[in-house]
Amino acid sequence: MAILETKGLEKRFGGIVAAHDVSIAIEQGARHALIGPNGAGKTTVINLLTGVLKPTAGTIMLDGRDITALDPHQRVRLGMARTFQINQLFLDLTPLETIGLAVSERLGLGGDWWRLVGSKHEVTEEIVEIAERFRLADVMHVRTATLPYGKQRLLEIALAFACRPRVLLLDEPAAGVPEAERHELLATIAALPAEVTVLLIEHDMDLVFSFADRISVLVNGSLFVDGAPEDVARDPRVRAVYLGEEADA
Amino acid sequence: MLTIIFDGIAYGMLLFVLACGLSVTLGLMNFINLAHGAFAMAGGYCTVILVNRLGVPFALGLPMAFLVTAVLGGLFERTLYVHVYARPHLDQVLFTIGLVFMAVAATDYTMGSSQQFVQIPEALQGQYNVFGIGMGKYRLLIIVVCGLLTIALQLILSKTRFGSRLRAAVDDQRVARGLGINVGAVFGITFAFGSGLAGLGGALGAEILGLDPTFPLKYMIYFLIVVTVGGTSSITGPFLASILLGIGDVAGKYYVPKLGAFVIYTIMIVVLLWRPQGLFARSTAR
């Protein structure tokens, strides 16, 4: 059963069609990659999926439930989380506080205005567990703004993960990460639990082909090809449109 | 009833002349200038001094108000405002409120706190009776002058090179700069012009709105309402908003005296709820 499904998703900005008739079905537990040339509309699709943008047409179903009209925070509650292409973090907070926020919200404790932060043991335990998993334990108390980029990127993913999503949308997680810190990042992504469905937008073809079990190609807002990695890699049309342009990508 | 509409239009057009400078400033530089009313007040007092005390004819007093205030505006812009453009909105608010307080207190000190009246020439006192509508001569003058000004403004904006530079800069400052438009100079000139208009409006309006040191504080909200409801991306927006508010206010105060002032506030709140960017703004406004 597809856990995340879109039917005829479309987004217009005035005269510009950023996404057209996008229909994707992602299976539970899949590792699905969305690739395409720059400006193809990949981030638009993620924004539509998460509710940051409202579609001009089409529907989005999460686990059989129509979520097209829901606000972003409501979708998170239903189990969908995302990372951003450019880090969107709380620069004045520490990773501890940041992850703690997501965990708190998820457990329904986020609105509590009388209890002191840190008094619920289940929350602090989970924060530590996540920090460990994402190799952030040593920088837990450092203000986010002063963290090195690689750590920030890890925090970006850790934060989405802290929402314990059923579907995780990663928007170019490796973007801007220096060579030295890539390995850590890629290993972390590879180590994500099998139950979590992952939709990955990436330009890094090594990552895509080593990680994905299914690839969709988006060109000029429309779905071009959708299939297993070997098939996509062999498809001459994809070669022409995308892989052939890799010289200037 | 028609007299009320007539009065309302006069009031609205006056509001427009007073507020359009503010609208352009906000749209152009995203700068919240709460001290705009102070320039209006300056124009009013300038005319009072010239006409009442120095015997300058009224017809000359008005343009003088414009000139003096425009120069004042230009000066302030170059020396003070220019430092605050890049600041967050809160700073701009604090800065301009500070200026207003200073202006109000200084005016109180130098001119006294009582209301001032401009000596209107004989020819403008009384009213015409046209088809049973009582048209105050002074209000008629306001409509004529403001109407001409509005047309002139629209022409400048749409027909002159300066106008197109201004419109470009309002639309997208960065791109305008990239095209070689000297946005700083455009803004300086516009600010001076807008302040001058405010001064002219203050002089014209002294008779109708009442001129005393608290003028900027009393009327600031009205200017802000015009700008918020009318949006900042055109001349027609604030114009229509002013007329709407002018008629609304006059009619409200006439038909429902106890709650008359609320008509304006209610309109503002309703509009803001319905369309946060203003009634006539582009949908992609900031």
Add this chain to the structure above:
Amino acid sequence: MAAAGLVRPLDGAVTVMGALADDVSTYLKRRARWSPLEIAFWVFAFATIWLFPGKHLILTETAILALFALSLDLILGYAGIISLGQAAFFGFAGYFAGLVAKYGFIDEPVIALVVSGVAAAALGFLTSFLVLRGSDLTRLMVTLGVSLMLGELANRYSDITGGADGLQGVTIAPILGRFHFDMFGHTGYTYALIVLFVCFVIARRIVYSPFGLSLRAVKGNSLRASAIGIPIKWRLVAIYTASAFFAGIAGALLTQTTAFCSLDVLSLDRSADLLLVLIIGGTGYLYGGLIGAVIYKFLQDWVATLTPQYWQFWIGLVLVVIVLIGRQRFEGWIAGVRGAFAQLGTRQVTRPAALGSAAPDGH
């Protein structure tokens, strides 16, 4: 399918993690403890009751202003909402308290105080939806508009509010039936100070709670906040309502301690002065409003002896100068003060040594 890799740390590390979680808990709770400086502050504050017996009237005004500023700090410093209309809640509750006392609806002042606060909170709740939408300017407009509207209302219905003359004939019953308000303001000051302290404690809890942390997140990056499940709208409504409550308590306090209420409680002056107080004291650490209020009152007292009539001019000048100097630089000068009260919600970069060395690194 991706390689599983090392998904969970080995068993031995789990015990370490449990210990780590304890450390984190302790660290967080320790941060929320009252620092010695804070305790000293409040001890001194209460000591002023005995230290300055002749100054109780102006000290009461200061305490009320401090509470009022605290209310604005909650939305400005923690949630990032610019408001020129806090006076609306201040004045509304002020008149409310005056009227219930005058017509004997509620005799006991403490009850009346709380009820007035709740009334202001209700007003805050109703208007909060206006504040959520639109840009900074829209919010400014709406908040200003609401307070000016109330001012108009108070002016129009002068048969109820006393109009420009103010609310007459207000008598306040003794607090808890025992403590009479006296002419020198002794009871009044003690009362105001206790109320300020209680409200401060509540505000402090709010700020240190998960809710408070979420507000800081919303202020810092609202896009990400909603992306981790924070219902931004409701959080902002909540803090705006809470802020209205505190502002209302301050307004009601003013009426109760002076047995009078007039139109200036709803004026723009009041909202503007409040902004100045917070600029002086700094926002985002709760004590800014209190410290700013003390400095402001001190300045006002001093300048008033020089030029009583044109106080507004000097306020204006101070505002202009502060902005020109640059609030950042100005804040830098206050940063020292903030640092001393540092735990209260500002960035804190202390790394408990135990935690740093015990944490197992990635492989």
